[in-house]
Amino acid sequence: MAHSGISVLLEGTNFTRLLGGLWVTVKIAAIALIVGIVLGIILGVLRTFKNRPLRLILRLYLEFFRIVPTVVLLFLFYYILPRQMNFNLPADQLATLVFALWVAAEMSDIVRGALISVPKHQRESGMAIGLNRYQLYRYVLIPQAISLEIPATINLATRVIKTTSLLMLISVMDVINIGQQIIEANNHSHPTGVFWVYGLIFLFYFLIDYPLSWWAKRLEKKRLERANG
Amino acid sequence: MSSSWNIIQQSLPMFEKGFVLTLWLSFVGIIGSIIVGLICSLVQYFKVPVLHQIASIYIEISRNTPLLIQLFFLYYAFPVIGIKFGAQLCGIIGLIFLGGSYMAEGFTGGFNGVTKSQVESGKAIGLSRWQLAKYVVFPQGFSLSVPAMAANVIFLIKETSIFTVIAIPELTNTALDLIGMYYRSNEYLFVLVVGYAIILIPLSIILTLLEKRVRYGSFGN
Numbered sequence: 001m002a003h004s005g006i007s008v009l010l011e012g013t014n015f016t017r018l019l020g021g022l023w024v025t026v027k028i029a030a031i032a033l034i035v036g037i038v039l040g041i042i043l044g045v046l047r048t049f050k051n052r053p054l055r056l057i058l059r060l061y062l063e064f065f066r067i068v069p070t071v072v073l074l075f076l077f078y079y080i081l082p083r084q085m086n087f088n089l090p091a092d093q094l095a096t097l098v099f100a101l102w103v104a105a106e107m108s109d110i111v112r113g114a115l116i117s118v119p120k121h122q123r124e125s126g127m128a129i130g131l132n133r134y135q136l137y138r139y140v141l142i143p144q145a146i147s148l149e150i151p152a153t154i155n156l157a158t159r160v161i162k163t164t165s166l167l168m169l170i171s172v173m174d175v176i177n178i179g180q181q182i183i184e185a186n187n188h189s190h191p192t193g194v195f196w197v198y199g200l201i202f203l204f205y206f207l208i209d210y211p212l213s214w215w216a217k218r219l220e221k222k223r224l225e226r227a228n229g
Numbered sequence: 230m231s232s233s234w235n236i237i238q239q240s241l242p243m244f245e246k247g248f249v250l251t252l253w254l255s256f257v258g259i260i261g262s263i264i265v266g267l268i269c270s271l272v273q274y275f276k277v278p279v280l281h282q283i284a285s286i287y288i289e290i291s292r293n294t295p296l297l298i299q300l301f302f303l304y305y306a307f308p309v310i311g312i313k314f315g316a317q318l319c320g321i322i323g324l325i326f327l328g329g330s331y332m333a334e335g336f337t338g339g340f341n342g343v344t345k346s347q348v349e350s351g352k353a354i355g356l357s358r359w360q361l362a363k364y365v366v367f368p369q370g371f372s373l374s375v376p377a378m379a380a381n382v383i384f385l386i387k388e389t390s391i392f393t394v395i396a397i398p399e400l401t402n403t404a405l406d407l408i409g410m411y412y413r414s415n416e417y418l419f420v421l422v423v424g425y426a427i428i429l430i431p432l433s434i435i436l437t438l439l440e441k442r443v444r445y446g447s448f449g450n
Binding site for chain 1: 290293294296297305309310383391393404405414415421422430433
């Protein structure tokens with residue numbers, strides 16, 4: 001006998017299982033963001049140095065991650081790491097690695113953009129008072145660049161969270177994969193369950209991403225207001 | 230065992246089909262997104278009652294949810310309530326649903342980027358609201374929105390790779406299918422990456438040139 005679809009969410013452990021899947025999703029996004037942001041800041045600072053070969057290599061790294069779609073990146077690592085390099089990782093760690101490398105690439109561009117947009121006289125004044133390179137970055141450039149890069153970094157975080165929806169493709173037990181299992185298991189008793197399960201997952205993503213992008217927008221607006229006086 | 234080169238050669242006709250489909254779906258999706266985006270941004274610029282709020286809600290929903298779930302909804306959940314589309318139509322609708330909001334934000338960003346002094350000077354010489362939009366805000370705003378548009382175009386082409394989840398035989402789906410059948414992942418992934426590079430590298434060069442050209446049009450350069 002067919003039940004109304006929404007009850008599929010409340011039956012048995014379905015809801016807690018979905019939340020568990022969401023936790024896997026959030027954990028992968030969070031670790032990838034932390035590792036990627038730290039690595040990206042280092043790469044971004046390196047990209048403002050005058051060393052040409054280094055800049056070229058880092059630029060190629062960025063362009064590679066920009067041009068290849070994330071789905072393809074995941075499959076590249078999924079197939080090539082174990083077969084060519086004998087490097088076996090569970091799917092969730094593999095995904096974290098791919099996302100972290102991707103975040104690092106995008107972050108390096110955000111950091112570089114912010115650093116070079118600090119007015120030139122700031123850098124020159126710093127050099128004039130005899131700061132060395134480390135001090136120049138530590139006390140002059142990075143503090144001023146941070147307010148420029150925070151909104152872009154938050155937007156990057158929302159993109160990473162949305163992109164975690166691809167995890168199911170390499171069979172990580174994320175919220176979508178678990179949702180599909182629930183739909184299949186209850187297909188007979190709850191034919192409209194698919195609508196409610198995907199609806200709930202849709203809502204989950206929205207509830208995580210909307211506050212973040214709202215926050216980014218507000219910071220950006222404040223910054224522009226300050227810049228325009 | 231045939232050599233890698235043979236494997237690649239034999240797969241090229243199939244990849245060609247996938248390549249053409251990726252291009253076609255991207256093209257339709259991008260044109261649709263620009264139209265939807267333009268409508269939304271105009272509705273917001275002129276603060277058209279009711280429609281203005283609807284556009285804001287649509288933009289927030291579309292920007293803050295993943296394309297994959299949007300597609301699953303269209304393809305698997307909608308038939309349950311009696312609305313049914315083919316896979317390719319679902320892909321195009323999904324891409325336009327996603328892209329429309331990104332394009333709208335791009336246009337709106339451009340309009341807002343027109344400096345205050347320009348708008349106020351326009352008002353000072355007695356331009357009406359419509360004249361201000363037509364002669365001051367739109368010409369400058371559109372050229373300011375070109376970089377965002379360019380980024381969106383590249384983004385949307387890459388997003389078509391997600392169409393593989395509803396089995397549309399575009400580039401990524403072709404590669405995954407071939408890997409599933411013949412287990413030659415290196416060769417097929419290589420062709421796949423080259424396929425995207427052929428589309429995206431020339432396109433990003435062209436778009437960068439376009440950005441440089443349009444910058445002459447903006448005030449103060």
